[in-house]
Amino acid sequence: MAVNFTDPADVVDAVAKIAITQALDHIPVVGGVLSAVVEAIWPDSTPNYPTADEIFNELKDRIAGMIGTAISQNDVAVLQQSLSDIGNVIADYQDADNYEALAQFIATKTTIDGKLDDFKLKGQEVVLLPLYVQAINAYFSFLRDGLIACPNWVYPSNVNPQIKYNEILKDLHTAFASAQTYTQATYATGLKAVTPSPPLSGFDQFNKVNDYVREMTLRTRLRRALAVFLS
Numbered sequence: 001m002a003v004n005f006t007d008p009a010d011v012v013d014a015v016a017k018i019a020i021t022q023a024l025d026h027i028p029v030v031g032g033v034l035s036a037v038v039e040a041i042w043p044d045s046t047p048n049y050p051t052a053d054e055i056f057n058e059l060k061d062r063i064a065g066m067i068g069t070a071i072s073q074n075d076v077a078v079l080q081q082s083l084s085d086i087g088n089v090i091a092d093y094q095d096a097d098n099y100e101a102l103a104q105f106i107a108t109k110t111t112i113d114g115k116l117d118d119f120k121l122k123g124q125e126v127v128l129l130p131l132y133v134q135a136i137n138a139y140f141s142f143l144r145d146g147l148i149a150c151p152n153w154v155y156p157s158n159v160n161p162q163i164k165y166n167e168i169l170k171d172l173h174t175a176f177a178s179a180q181t182y183t184q185a186t187y188a189t190g191l192k193a194v195t196p197s198p199p200l201s202g203f204d205q206f207n208k209v210n211d212y213v214r215e216m217t218l219r220t221r222l223r224r225a226l227a228v229f230l231s
Contacts, residue, residue, distance in 0.1 A: 075121060079131060082118040085111060086135060090142055101153045102164070105146050109171075112139050125186045132186075136179045143172040 089108040096104040116139065119132035147168045155161050 075124065079118055079128070082115040083131075083135065086115055086138055090138060093142065098152055099154045101149065102155060102159070105150075105153075108142065109146075112142065120182070126189055129183060129186050133183065136175070139175060140172065140179075143168060143175065147172060 089111040093101070093104045093108040112135075116132075116135060119128050119135050121128060147165065150165050150168060151161060153161070153164075155164070
């Protein structure tokens with residue numbers, strides 16, 4: 001089915017599909033993973049294409065509507081800024097040449113590490129889960145790109161390239177394991193929350209739960225598919 005690129009709802013679905021079909025396929029060139037993810041999460045200024053904010057709001061509203069939890073405008077502003085900051089530092093990393101890459105990789109990783117917890121606001125974990133997955137997906141892709149590219153970087157004499165490679169690989173394994181545990185637990189919490197009080201009829205309850213499972217599976221399936229990165 002063709003994607004309507006003027007409709008944020010359609011683009012939300014495309015974000016997940018682009019990341020799965022492109023980012024998790026064979027990687028033909030260095031940067032292929034990261035470029036596909038960045039294009040999906042931080043769209044360019046293509047005419048009629050929804051903005052990053054529109055895609056962000058569509059993700060937020062679809063899940064919030066199912067579990068009856070809203071996010072304050074202040075928190076929304078913080079999260080939008082965090083996504084923007086992540087996009088900006090990844091762009092800086094992509095623009096770096098082999099002489100600048102090591103320093104820019106470290107700077108980008110430090111920034112993203114400091115932003116990820118913004119997507120785990122206490123009491124808002126479920127409604128923010130799809131947004132967290134977008135951010136962590138970008139982080140995984142960034143680390144994976146660094147893992148592939150780092151043998152070509154120019155290193156100062158006091159840095160061992162093999163040790164740096166091992167550090168990035170360890171960071172990727174650790175981040176993936178942590179994110180997998182978090183998303184599984186948060187998904188389960190949200191599934192319990194869709195059981196209404198008083199209970200609905202069996203058919204209506206099935207529809208409500210099924211809506212949650214369908215939406216959240218699409219939004220968070222990437223965390224499971226990302227295991228391919230670690231093979």
